[in-house]
Amino acid sequence: MLLVFLFTSTAFSQKFTLHGYVNDKENGEALIGANVILKGTTSGTVTNVYGFYSLSLEAGDYTIVYSYIGFDDVEKEIDLRSDISLTIELSPASESIEEVVVSAEAKNQNIVSTQMGVEKLQSKTIEKIPVLLGEADVIKALKLLPGIVSTSEMSSNLSVRGGAYDQNMIMLDEASVYNASHLLGLFSVFNNDAIKSVELYKGMIPAQYGGRISSVVDIRMREGNQKGLSGVGSVGLLTSRLTLEAPIIKGKAAILMSGRRTYIDLLTKAISKGNQASEVPYYFYDYNLKANYTINDKHRVYLSGYFGRDVADMSLSDDNSQKTYWGNYTATFRWNYMISNKLFSNLTLLASDYDYLIESKSTYGQNKEKTQNLKWDAFLKDYSFKLDFNYYLNPQNSVKFGVFTIYHDFNIGDINGNIDTVYYNFSIPKNYSLEHAAYISNQQKLGQKIVLEYGLRISLLQNMGKATIYGIKNYEVVDTNQYKRREVFNTYSGLEPRFSSTFIINEHNSVKVGYSRTVQYLHVASNSNSGTPLDVWMPVSPYVKPQYAHQFAVGLFSNFFDNKLQTSVEGYYKKMNNQIDFKEFSNPYFNPQIEADFRFGIGRAYGLEFMLKKPDGRFSGWLSYTLSKSERKIKDIQEKDWFLSPYDHTHNISVVGMFDITKRLSVSGNWVYLTGQPFDSPSARWEYGNLILPYYNGKNTSRYPDYNRLDLGLELKNKSKSRFESSWTFSVYNVYNQRNPNVIYFEASGNNNTQAYRMSMLQRIYSVSFNFKF
């Protein structure tokens, strides 16, 4: 089918190819999604994630316009009589007041592209949004976009279009990040200074992505300055950070290094003068590293990595220590190879790891002669191989295809310890699996009015030994099977068709429709709705089937005032199958038979997303509103009726505004409003053994009070001296001190009435930071 489409649209005439890269003139950084357009038409292409473009045209004279928002356009006269290689450098926009980049898309790209249900952010935008404690945060910025909510204020986990938080693939330079939280979710693990761009796919997920059913968050790190030494950094109340970039071989190779650390532990230790109670024994740090080398016109390699750690040291004394560590590392090696001027390939090798360790040691007894030790560790490791191709067949068709394999090595938990002379060891068997995928997709223009993108992804998961697998019937373990090392004992596969089409009504209006089927072979066995650092990720098994989702979406996109104002309305319906819930009081930790506690069912989510965006100018920002519903039906929990999923928020409003008052002074603000999350509230109470206990009838029958918050920010740039620029950022989080509950719980009060209590964590918080760049 795909081939027929391709070849029927291939004309037989003398054609030549114009190809090359589009880079930032200041630092040589590749520009992703830059437009390469034939002047006076809408024909053209966009650069891929490595800044590469290729355009095959009939012999002739052309004027090509290279454009990218926030940068000055470049026009080139081309006499196309043979294949031409042309790398273009764009200069940042030269207006007196710096452009604020809300979207990387240029002009009416939102109208003419096939993409729907996609959100793009650049680090420059993320920087402008008021920050919490001086840390610009990509995940916090994403939560201001339609259809995306946080699972909790204190979490970096997301719920996208009513999906659960384990249904989002968060990738840093293509490596999966299983736990994107620092400080239990107050910050994400992504240092904004090291990030180039973020794309979140929540609707029609392109065929090159897979592995999760609700969304893909593709975060790309900056590559490093090829032109000269540059740096950016900040000193804040809670954290400081520094990023340095430099060419290794000018114009050919560059390196970027970035690091940050919190110092609340050092500060409180210095102030407390030995009073342990007022110390905050917690810190996190992370490093990003990226290097790239352009070997020649055809070959380029990249190496990037992330390492981060959270450390909580709750030790009371040398004789009684308790430390908890958790964090991720990722490593990505990429090799771009331009096989021909129409065929671009990329080989990626990836490693990613999330692990945690809880360690406690104490001595006791009259002469401290006895010891009590505990060590609890767990890890999730992925090793992947990926080969992707972009084939620029002609201006009407551009094809993507590739293959992908991941080896998952999960150690869900290992406990070792002793109490004096009694030693114990408890571990859950390690879990091995191989996940494979192959995909092909084509973006095809049919005339000037219709653009199609269609593709197919085929995915497969193989469970491998060594393993002990429990046969489960009626939620009871009935038999046990042992499998040898590397023995494949179970296989699932899935077809994942993806389709979207754009009908361009005119230059300023279009209608888009899309459908996607997504399959997910991993799930989180956590009965928490917001996620914890100890979440247990597991692959599917003979008993637990893969999750899959169908999503239908339709959208109307309109631009006004010469594309200065962009609007969209998108409606979606998502049906999710093989959803997991838990029997009451299930314990996911150190429970080898946890699958017997699973209860299975279906989910559905539907909604309308409205977006009004002013992407650039002195004033920029957006207004987003989502009206949605997310429900579940789970056998043997509540199988007759749909009940609200914990991710259901009827109304979700975000208002974001940024205004440059003068060249040196700018202000920003955002306000969010979210219908309170559903939770289990007791509807009655009862007595047993002198205890007063709550009675729960049904799931998620009540809601938290509605969430709302206003944040404000102000940036004052200092007069720049030569290349060194600096600024002060002031921000207030939760300006009117709204007490949004993180938890609501119930207790019998003095007169035995049941009283609800709320715990609210993030009240009004002021912060100031000093930022610099050179």
Added chain:
Amino acid sequence: MVLISLILTGCFEPVETEFPENTMEKVVIEGMVNDLNDPTRVIISRITSPNEPSGFLPVENAEVSIKDDLGNYELLSQSSPGIYESENINGVIGATYSLEVKVDDQLYTAREKMCPVAFEDSTYYTWKEKNEIYEEGYYLESKIKRLADTSSFYRLIFKKNDSIYANYSDLTLFESVPAMELAEIIIPYKLGANDTVEVSMYSLSKGLYEYWSAVARITNATLRNSSIPPQNPPSNISGNALGFFQVSSVLQHTLIIR
């Protein structure tokens, strides 16, 4: 500093919430058979509104009977509203007990076996100096050794001078103390001279262990504040009643601190 404390302490305060309307008429059954000299007792009540000043709504005129596999049967009589007592049913290790309760034509039944408390033990008190965990004072310690092939689920109830220290977070449950291995338990309440203390160790079935774990999870502040959705504790009583029919053998020690 203000900033740091703001982030890390958070704020706990009462909040007005509307409770979902309760349309259920649920029966709560608390049955207890043990091998002490306590009378065998079944307490029957109904759930009440969360805003009701008294939580106990007795069920009177219920038909309550208990029989065991040793051939004993007794129809229990109501001693005070909602409280039904037996005169002849006494707990015997190894015997199985069946409970039948009839309320408004609805039948509730349960069956439990009495597991032995199979510990060799010694219980004594020691003086502890102040450290990170304990204040200075006397503390009760037990050395326990579980015999092979016996239940590994127990609940400890501690009594000091007639006050029961078995409130919310003090439900003590031993899961899987390895058989034939010596474990040491320190009861974390400070004792003074002349205090009379009583420690009772109740054997639990796996179901009852799960029931008490669930109760602890609902009532314990730390666990409650996690975002794990709460549920009703799983009962062993058929007919959709709340509560549990508990059958336990008990090991009891009384000491006076001198």
